[in-house]
C-alpha cells in the first residue's frame with residue numbers, strides 16, 4: 572500500500588487526526604466524511620479538514636472526491652474556510668466584481684459546494700496541467716453520472732484544452748476563468764440540491 576501523503580509535507584496529511592473524537596455519529600453525513608478523511612488517498616489542509624468535520628461540505632462534493640480518491644491521491648486546499656477571490660477580502664455569498672466576468676454570480680465556496688484541488692498524486696497542478704494523472708482526474712470527473720457530477724469544473728487552460736470537455740459535461744471554458752485557475756482544479760455545484768432532477 573502506498574502510504575505517501577496526499578498533500579505535500581507541511582500542508583496536511585492523508586490521515587487526518589479528527590479534532591473532535593466524540594459525537595462523530597451525530598454529524599450530518601459523517602460516515603461518508605469520515606471515510607474520506609480516513610482514506611490515505613485523500614489529503615486536506617487543516618482548514619479544509621475542519622470544514623469536512625463540521626459537516627458544512629455538500630454531500631455531492633464529498634462523494635465526488637471519494638470517486639477521485641479511488642485511483643488518485645488528491646489534496647484539497649479549500650472548501651469554504653480561508654477561501655478568497657481577492658487577497659485580504661473575505662468571501663461572501665457572491666463572487667466579487669473584479670474576479671473576471673463571474674463577478675456577481677453566487678460563490679459556491681461560500682455555500683460549501685466547491686473544492687479547490689491543488690495537488691494530484693503529489694504533483695502540484697501548477698506546471699503539471701497535462702500530466703497523465705492530472706488529466707485522468709478530469710476524465711474521472713467526466714465519468715461521474717451527470718446528476719451527481721459537479722456542474723462547475725474549472726482547471727488550468729492546458730488541462731481543459733487537452734481534455735476537450737464542454738459545458739454539457741460541466742466544464743467552464745471562459746478564458747478569463749481559465750486564467751484564474753492555472754494552479755488548481757475547482758469543482759463546484761452551482762445548482763441547489765436536487766434541482767437537476769426537475770426537468
Ligand SMILES: [Zn+2]
Nearest residue numbers: 685686687757
Ligand atoms: Zn475554487
